[in-house]
Amino acid sequence: MTSSTPQPNLFNGGEEPKDSQPVPETSSRAEKRQPAKPVASNPVKTPETPTPPPAPDSTYGASSIEVLEGLEPVRMRPGMYIGGTDEKALHHLFAEVLDNAMDEAVANHAKAIWVELDADGYVSVRDDGRGIPVDPHPKYPGKSALEVIMTVLHSGGKFSGKAYATSGGLHGVGASVVNALSERLEVTAWRDGFEWQQNFARGHSLGPIEQIQPSKKRGTKMRFLPDVEIFGSTAHFKPARLYRMTKAKAYLFRGVQIFWKCATSQITDQTPPEDKFYFPNGLADYLAERIKGTEALTDIFSGRVERKDDAGAVEWAVVWSGAGFDDHDSFVQSYCNTIPTPDGGTHEAGLRAALTRSLKTYAEMTGDKRGGLITAEDVAAYAGIVISVFIRNPEFQGQTKDRLSSSDAARLVERALADPFDHWLTGSPKQAEKLLQYIIERAEERLKKRKDKEVQRASATRKLRLPGKLADCSRQDAIGTELFIVEGDSAGGSAKQGRNRNTQAILPLRGKILNVASATVDKLRQNSELSDLGLALGVQPGAKFKEEDLRYERIIIMTDADVDGAHIASLLITFFYRTMPAMVRNGNLYLALPPLYRLSHGKEVHYAKDDSHRAEILAKHFKGKKPEIGRFKGLGEMMPAQLKETTMDPKTRTLARVTLPHEEEDIEDLVETLMGRKPELRYRYIQDHAEFAAEDLDV
Numbered sequence: 001m002t003s004s005t006p007q008p009n010l011f012n013g014g015e016e017p018k019d020s021q022p023v024p025e026t027s028s029r030a031e032k033r034q035p036a037k038p039v040a041s042n043p044v045k046t047p048e049t050p051t052p053p054p055a056p057d058s059t060y061g062a063s064s065i066e067v068l069e070g071l072e073p074v075r076m077r078p079g080m081y082i083g084g085t086d087e088k089a090l091h092h093l094f095a096e097v098l099d100n101a102m103d104e105a106v107a108n109h110a111k112a113i114w115v116e117l118d119a120d121g122y123v124s125v126r127d128d129g130r131g132i133p134v135d136p137h138p139k140y141p142g143k144s145a146l147e148v149i150m151t152v153l154h155s156g157g158k159f160s161g162k163a164y165a166t167s168g169g170l171h172g173v174g175a176s177v178v179n180a181l182s183e184r185l186e187v188t189a190w191r192d193g194f195e196w197q198q199n200f201a202r203g204h205s206l207g208p209i210e211q212i213q214p215s216k217k218r219g220t221k222m223r224f225l226p227d228v229e230i231f232g233s234t235a236h237f238k239p240a241r242l243y244r245m246t247k248a249k250a251y252l253f254r255g256v257q258i259f260w261k262c263a264t265s266q267i268t269d270q271t272p273p274e275d276k277f278y279f280p281n282g283l284a285d286y287l288a289e290r291i292k293g294t295e296a297l298t299d300i301f302s303g304r305v306e307r308k309d310d311a312g313a314v315e316w317a318v319v320w321s322g323a324g325f326d327d328h329d330s331f332v333q334s335y336c337n338t339i340p341t342p343d344g345g346t347h348e349a350g351l352r353a354a355l356t357r358s359l360k361t362y363a364e365m366t367g368d369k370r371g372g373l374i375t376a377e378d379v380a381a382y383a384g385i386v387i388s389v390f391i392r393n394p395e396f397q398g399q400t401k402d403r404l405s406s407s408d409a410a411r412l413v414e415r416a417l418a419d420p421f422d423h424w425l426t427g428s429p430k431q432a433e434k435l436l437q438y439i440i441e442r443a444e445e446r447l448k449k450r451k452d453k454e455v456q457r458a459s460a461t462r463k464l465r466l467p468g469k470l471a472d473c474s475r476q477d478a479i480g481t482e483l484f485i486v487e488g489d490s491a492g493g494s495a496k497q498g499r500n501r502n503t504q505a506i507l508p509l510r511g512k513i514l515n516v517a518s519a520t521v522d523k524l525r526q527n528s529e530l531s532d533l534g535l536a537l538g539v540q541p542g543a544k545f546k547e548e549d550l551r552y553e554r555i556i557i558m559t560d561a562d563v564d565g566a567h568i569a570s571l572l573i574t575f576f577y578r579t580m581p582a583m584v585r586n587g588n589l590y591l592a593l594p595p596l597y598r599l600s601h602g603k604e605v606h607y608a609k610d611d612s613h614r615a616e617i618l619a620k621h622f623k624g625k626k627p628e629i630g631r632f633k634g635l636g637e638m639m640p641a642q643l644k645e646t647t648m649d650p651k652t653r654t655l656a657r658v659t660l661p662h663e664e665e666d667i668e669d670l671v672e673t674l675m676g677r678k679p680e681l682r683y684r685y686i687q688d689h690a691e692f693a694a695e696d697l698d699v
C-alpha cells in the first residue's frame, strides 16, 4: 500500500498517460512551415574560424511581426489549446465536443447524447438539446451563428450565464479548436423546424450553411476526423479510451442518458460495440463500482444538494477503507461543471473541512477528547472521495482547467455537506464510532511519526551544531588547525584573545569532568562536557570513530601547571584513550606546557616550566642579577599576550605529544597510574612524559 494522492484519475475518461505515445508531427507540415533555405553563403563553421559577431539583421523589422488570422494560431501552436499533439491531446478533441453536449444536458435542454466511432475513424457526438443557432450573426454579416462559433475563437453562448448557468464551457474556443485541428468536420443542427448542415476542412468552411430538410428534431451533431497533418498519420481514436470518457460523463450528471456505439472494425479489445449509460444515483453508483471487491470500513456516504436561490449544485460520494483502494490508501476525484480537476482545488478543500468538522463535533458529543487531534489530512488519508460541483463562472487555474480556484466553491461544498454528514454519523452510531476510532488512531500514528522525525532531526542537527562554548577557528580544512581544550572559563577567555583565529579553536571545560576510567558508556554519554568535546572534534566515540572526521589536526589539552590541572589532563587523556584510542595512537593528542614561573630583569624576560628549569634559566641568563620571579597560579592569571607567547604560539611554545606505551598491555597500567590515588604520582607521570615527548615537537 503506498500513500495517497495523485493517481490516474479513472473518472476523467482515461487521461492516464500510460497508453499515450508521442505522435510524430508529419513531415509535410514541418516542411511547409520552415522551407529549407539555400545555405551556400553560410559555410560550415570550423573550430579555427572564430564566430563573427552577428551582423545587424536588416530583415527583422515590422514586416517580421505576424498577426495570425482566424484559426491559424491554433494550427500553429496546438499545444496552447489542447496540451500537445499526442494521443491525449487527440482525445481532448473528443472531450471538447462531448463537454458541449453535456453543457446542453446540464442546462436541462438535452436528455440524451449519442456517441459513435465510425469505421472510417470519424467520431460523432449528438445531443437532443436546443441546437446551435443558425441565424445570421449580427456582427458578422453573411455568416451564420454556427459558422461564427466554428471559425472564430472566443465566440460562444456561455460568457453571460444567460443561455447556460453552470457550464464546463468557459472560453468559447473548444468547438473552434476542434474545427481547426480536424481534416474535416461536419455540423448538423436541428432547430426552428429544419435540419441544417455546414461542413469545414481545417477550420475553413466548405460552403455556406445549408437548409437540408424540414425536421421536428432538436439538437446538434458534430462529426469530425482529426487532421493527420497535426497528429500524424498513425494517430487514431482508441475505442476503449472514448468508452471510458463517455461513461465517466454519464456518472456526473444523473439526468442524462448516453448511448455508445462503435464500429466493430475499430475494436481490438473488450470494448462493447454498443452500450447505454444511465446512472440515476450518479456518483454513488460510480463509487460503488469503483470499490467493488475492496474491503470498506464504512458504507458509502453520498448525496446531492441543489442551491435554490442561486444556480449551483454539489454531489458527492465518500467511503472509508482501512485496507486501501487497490494500491492506494486513498483517492480523490473532483469535478467542476463536469470538467475533471485532477489538481483539486477549493471544492476538495470544502469537502475535507466539512467532514473534519462534523467528525470533531461527533467526538465531542460522545465525550472522546482525542477528537481534537483530528486534522483534515487524517480524515482524507484513508478515504475514497468523489465530488462534483456545478457553479456559475467557475475559476480554474490555468488554461487546462486542472485546478478549481473559485473560493465560493469551498463555502458551497462545506455548507452543503455539514448537515447530511452530521445525520449520517448520528444515524448509525456503531459505524460512526468505528470510523471515529479509526481516524483518531491514524491521527495518533501521524503525531507519533512526527515526533520520531523531530527527535531524529534534532539529534542530526545536534551532530552538526557545535557546542556553544566553542570558539572555532575560521579555517575549514582540518590541516594545520588546533583545538585547545582549556581548563576553566577565565583561562578560556585569555586563550580566545591570545589565539590565532584562523587556525586555533578554543573549547573551555568547566570544573572537573567525570572520572571516566570507572564510568559506564551511558554515563560518559550523559556527561555534557564530554559530549561537547565529541561534537567539537567532529568524531564519534567507539567503533564509529573515523580519523578523517577529526576536525582538527592537533588536539591540545591546556590545563594549569598544578596538581588539579594535571588531574584534569589525565582524565582527558584517559577519556580519549577509552573512547577513541586511534586518535591517541595516531599522535593527534598533545599537552600544552604553560610556564610556572616568570623571570624578568629590566627588559629581559624568561619563563620556566618548573623548579629545575627555573634554576637553569637563573644560571644561564641572570648570572649575578636579581631578577623578579613571579609564579603563575593558573592559566587565567596570564595576560593573553603572555599565554600566547609562552603556550600557544607555534613559534615560541613547547608542546608534548601524548604517546602510548609500546606494549599494549601496559596501557591498562598507564590508566591505573594516571588515575591512581596519589595526585603527585599522576603529575610526575605527565611531566616525565612531557619531558620525553617534547623532543618530537613542533617548534
Ligand SMILES: Nc1ncnc2c1ncn2[C@@H]1O[C@H](COP(=O)(O)OP(=O)(O)OP(=O)(O)O)[C@@H](O)[C@H]1O
Residues within 6 Å of the ligand: 096, 099, 100, 101, 104, 127, 129, 130, 131, 132, 133, 149, 155, 156, 157, 158, 159, 168, 169, 170, 171, 172, 173, 174, 175, 176, 177, 220
Ligand atoms: N451541442 C451544442 N448545443 C448547443 N450549443 C452548442 C453546442 N456546442 C456548442 N454550442 C455553442 O457554441 C458555443 C461555442 O462552443 P465552444 O466549445 O467553442 O466554447 P464554449 O463551450 O463556450 O467554451 P469552451 O471553450 O470552454 O469549451 C457554446 O458556447 C454554445 O453556445
Ligand SMILES: [Mg+2]
Residues within 6 Å of the ligand: 096, 099, 100, 168, 169, 170, 173, 174, 175
Ligand atoms: Mg465548449
Ligand SMILES: [Mg+2]
Residues within 6 Å of the ligand: 148, 149, 150, 152, 153, 154, 155, 156, 172, 173, 174, 175, 176
Ligand atoms: Mg468558439
